[in-house]
Amino acid sequence: MIAALNAAVDQIESQLATDPAEPVDVAGLAARQGTTEHHLRRMFASLAGMPVSDYVRRRRMSLAAADLFGTGDDLLTVAVRYGYGSTEAFGRAFRSVHTVTPGEARRQGGPLRTQPRIRFHLTVEGSVPMDTRITQLPALHLVGHAARVPLVHEGPNQHIADHVASIAPEETRRLKGLNDTEPRGVLAVSDDLDPDRREGTELTYLHGVATTTHPHSDGLDVIDVPAGTWAVFRTEGPHPSALQDAWAATATTWFPSQPWRLRPGPEIVATLAFDAGAATATCELWLPVEPA
Incomplete structure (x- = not known):
């Protein structure tokens, strides 16, 4: 996967150098590397700390800044070269990266916040093994109570906490009675996530259980x-x-060294034990995968 990511970056850089106005086809990049857009976006965002779309935007504006100083072209010519139909649209995109307008940058010489070219490297520590198993599940239904919430990368997600707190204990007990397959117990299900996993983007969070029979319960x-x-x-x-550390480690440690890749589908957390006083828990993180 590391080689595939670096090859994708090479293709991005080649396109930006020859035709910076052309949108980058991430699905095409992934197909040429023998992987899927879903997996490439997730691995890129996890390892680079930014979505691939943000990397392309920052690199494009870094090259645009170099053009402002390296050519005598007027702002509209530079704007059109980078795919913008007006100096106003180009100025907004430029400022979102550099915090100054193109005109201010040209007059004042900066400040500029250029994005260096990314190279991915894998450092294998092997000091902390990951407790992992691969299993097959039949077709199933995740049933419960869902809400749209923002994605939070670190720390508690208050929106999820508020949603779960709004569900009566007797309703959770009713849900437990519907569980007839793995994953066992009451589940925290994340579905319909942003492909780039941008913090603050919305996802569907479901507090529920897994069942192989479609329930007829209302609500x-x-x-x-x-x-x-x-x-x-x-x-x-x-x-x-x-x-959350384990979730991140699946991308930085596990997937790069395993013959599996992510496939589209919900991501599920089953809490096996929870000590509220010590704020500790034993959990299982379920990720849908397919052979790489």
Whole structure:
């Protein structure tokens, strides 16, 4: 995967150098590297710390800044070269990266916030093994109560906490009675995530259970999940930091060294044990995968 990411970056840089106005086809980049757009976007964002779309935008504006100083072209000519139909649209994009307008940058010489070219490297520590298993699940239904919430990368997600708190304990007990397959117990399901995993983007969060029989109970939201392969990561420790660290480590450590890649589908957390006093938990993180 590291080689595929670097090859994708090479193709991005080549396109920006020859035709900076042309939109980057991420799906095409992924196909040429023998992977999927879904997996490439997730791995890029996790390893680079930014979505591939942000990297392209920052690199494009870094090259545009060099053009402002390296050529005598007027602002409209530079704007059109980078795919903008007006100096106003170009100025907004330029300022979003450099915090100054193109005119201010040209007059004052900066400040500029250029984005260096990214290169990916894998450092294998091997000191902390990941407790992982691969399993097959039949077609199933995730049923419960769903809400749209913002994505939070670190720390508690208050929107999720408020949603779960709004569900009566007797309703959670009713849901437990519907669970007839793995993952066991009451689940935290994240679905319809932004492909680039931008913090603050919305996702569908479902507080519910897994069942192989479609329930006829009123008032339940349902996510239908086809049969497939899942990677299951067991975590123990401070909650939610241990779980969030494991989530990040799947991209930085596990996937680059394993013959699996992410496939589209919900991401599921099953809480096996929780100590509220110590703020610790034992969890299973379920990610849908397919052979790489």
